[in-house]
């Protein structure tokens with residue numbers, strides 16, 4: 388089996404560091420950076436050194452540890468005040484991926500549930516929780532792969548958008564887990580990866596990950612997805628998610644919505660693959676999902692030479708929302724919710740004991 392992607396992990400004990408792959412340099416350079424303060428983690432999340440919804444949730448948890456361990460508070464009440472400041476600060480890094488807020492909330496809950504621990508013990512307890520979140524994510528990704536690859540037949544070709552791989556999670560991925568699991572099950576598959584402008588997570592990261600694992604991958608520009616579907620080359624579409632509203636409307640990287648419209652037009656099944664931590668049951672539908680607006684320079688320059696004149700007007704929403712009616716099924720760590728809507732999602736949560744307040 389191919390070695391796991393070391394996207395993000397903790398090195399050492401409470402005085403350790405959070406080590407992560409500097410994703411802005413891929414595929415040219417595979418470099419790791421160490422975060423030792425909450426400010427460094429905030430910056431890493433903001434500028435997409437670490438990115439992808441589940442990985443952002445893990446980063447939020449480790450960032451909380453980095454902030455909490457610097458607290459000089461001598462008692463529990465003072466420590467919890469400092470902790471809240473760290474949580475509020477990290478919550479401002481990116482708005483759309485709900486896993487960020489889910490991770491922060493888990494850290495807050497565990498600290499408040501600890502009874503009468505000393506401040507040093509509280510700090511250790513937060514590190515333990517962050518490591519649990521990291522470990523759970525790795526296991527959940529394997530389950531997503533197991534459930535998802537049953538949907539992809541021998542010899543089939545899939546299309547994916549952005550990067551929902553090991554780099555977007557603690558390792559192994561969500562949508563890409565489907566391909567990895569299919570390969571491990573001995574299936575021969577082919578993947579088309581949308582380039583995913585403006586920052587090319589598809590061509591830089593997805594193509595890199597699939598190539599590393601020896602999966603046959605073809606990169607296309609985003610505006611070619613319709614043509615390859617019309618040519619009959621795509622059997623299924625698998626994408627990740629940044630936030631899924633209670634009715635199944637799904638925010639994912641900008642361009643996902645267009646792919647879903649094309650899929651509907653061409654009769655291609657469209658699957659979202661995401662852990663239950665990506666559901667936001669407090670948001671009724673996609674209209675309530677905040678869409679991150681990013682620096683216009685990402686469009687003018689991206690990570691390369693200028694490709695638009697300086698000073699030109701630019702609009703750069705980083706995500707869009709795919710209506711649940713366009714979604715054939717949502718694959719979670721527990722199975723597939725077919726033709727998702729509020730009732731089916733609630734039923735899935737109930738059946739598998741997931742709290743709907745996450």
Ligand code: MRU
Nearest residue numbers: 438439440549551555627628640
């Ligand atoms: O801006 P990014 O690179 O963080 O966007 C990532 C995506 O849109 C992914 O598809 C999504 O987070 C799912 S990751 C398993």
